[in-house]
Amino acid sequence: KINYKKSDYAQYVESADYIKKKLNGKIPEAAIILGSGLGEHADRITDAIIIPYREIPNFPLSTVSYQKGELVCGYLGGKYVIAMNGRFHYYEGWEMWQTAYPVFVFKLLGIDKMIITNAAGGINESYTPGDLVRVKDHVKLSPDSPLRGMNIPEFGERFFDMQSVYDKELAAIAHKSAEKYNISLCEGVYGYMSGPQYETPAEIKMLKLLGADLVGMSTVAEIIAAAQCRIKILCISCVSNMAAGITGAAITEEEVLEAGKKIASSFASLITDIVKNI
Numbered sequence: 001k002i003n004y005k006k007s008d009y010a011q012y013v014e015s016a017d018y019i020k021k022k023l024n025g026k027i028p029e030a031a032i033i034l035g036s037g038l039g040e041h042a043d044r045i046t047d048a049i050i051i052p053y054r055e056i057p058n059f060p061l062s063t064v065s066y067q068k069g070e071l072v073c074g075y076l077g078g079k080y081v082i083a084m085n086g087r088f089h090y091y092e093g094w095e096m097w098q099t100a101y102p103v104f105v106f107k108l109l110g111i112d113k114m115i116i117t118n119a120a121g122g123i124n125e126s127y128t129p130g131d132l133v134r135v136k137d138h139v140k141l142s143p144d145s146p147l148r149g150m151n152i153p154e155f156g157e158r159f160f161d162m163q164s165v166y167d168k169e170l171a172a173i174a175h176k177s178a179e180k181y182n183i184s185l186c187e188g189v190y191g192y193m194s195g196p197q198y199e200t201p202a203e204i205k206m207l208k209l210l211g212a213d214l215v216g217m218s219t220v221a222e223i224i225a226a227a228q229c230r231i232k233i234l235c236i237s238c239v240s241n242m243a244a245g246i247t248g249a250a251i252t253e254e255e256v257l258e259a260g261k262k263i264a265s266s267f268a269s270l271i272t273d274i275v276k277n278i
């Protein structure tokens, strides 16, 4: 049976209308999706209106314990933004289209730029845990797509180009801000694995052969949705640990979250400055 549920455009409109009412007609200049352990950016948002996901019609709910599950709408770097504190992962049991659901809702709010952060394992041996890497492309090691099923023409074409979603102008702004704050910001390719288990050393070897510098379990569904509805993307990963088999050390959830916390305040300053300049 074809997935007709995904194609119900009206449900997205209903979600967006609810949020629009809460924002009193303000149109956010950018959406920010906060990764694991990287919720601190949301604390910098002032005059915030908080909208719990559970209040929004048709919105999925966060099931990851350390993620909050709310939209934080307010000012960051002088710009009106909407941040997702808590995102949806395929490994939680959501369908891939549900993990990308908020992106289309953001599109309906009039948003055309999105900043995505995540915690990722470092495959490229020049990285050290705590490094920030701007994602310039990705490899998706899962046959699924958030757009599998009936297309919603209101959001874009059935078949579309993926070559320009990682926006060059936003990238340039990010690198300039990083320079200003003396934060080294390299570039890398993100390898998507569906998880929830961390990868095996052999899988990491494979990802490396395929050109991936980072590995993680999020982000790519949202990027694909953004590409279809022409939202420009800036994606920055925090290297939480070196990926399996690289140092031989065990990988733990604590370590993955800790790395994010350690650099949280410089990462938040960087994001704030980027937002100021977009």
Ligand code: CYT
Residues within 6 Å of the ligand: 119, 120, 121, 122, 193, 195, 198, 199, 215, 216, 217, 240, 241, 242, 243, 244, 251, 256
């Ligand atoms: N792998 C992953 N660290 C890893 O090694 N998927 C996330 C974070």
